[in-house]
Amino acid sequence: MMNQVVLIGRLTDEPDLRYTPGEGLAVANFTLAVDRGFNSDDADFVNITTWRKQAESCSQYLKKGSLAAVAGRLRIESYTDNEGVRRKAAKVIASEVKFLDKKGSDEPDF
Numbered sequence: 508m509m510n511q512v513v514l515i516g517r518l519t520d521e522p523d524l525r526y527t528p529g530e531g532l533a534v535a536n537f538t539l540a541v542d543r544g545f546n547s548d549d550a551d552f553v554n555i556t557t558w559r560k561q562a563e564s565c566s567q568y569l570k571k572g573s574l575a576a577v578a579g580r581l582r583i584e585s586y587t588d589n590e591g592v593r594r595k596a597a598k599v600i601a602s603e604v605k606f607l608d609k610k611g612s613d614e615p616d617f
Contacts, residue, residue: 513577514539515577516550518569520537520571523535533562535563538554574608584597
């Protein structure tokens with residue numbers, strides 16, 4: 508079986524970098540706006556999670572509006588909202604993030 512997602516889009520906000528309690532692993536979350544197609548003005552807003560060094564790099568070099576390519580796996584999570592309703596949310600756990608904006612003086616040469 509295969510679970511692989513590749514997306515290209517722009518960040519809707521700054522990445523949110525945090526560290527896990529206990530182990531102190533870096534985790535960054537951000538949302539990518541991905542156009543639906545050539546003849547559509549619609550976009551999908553996809554939640555992305557990155558871990559460790561990649562999370563720190565994303566937090567340092569990506570900002571609102573940055574163009575990025577993300578490869579990873581789709582994960583569907585279930586949760587109960589504040590009103591007790593069972594809901595599901597999709598997100599991508601990134602295995603690779605490429606920074607696609609033109610290189611500036613403060614960006615790494617990946």
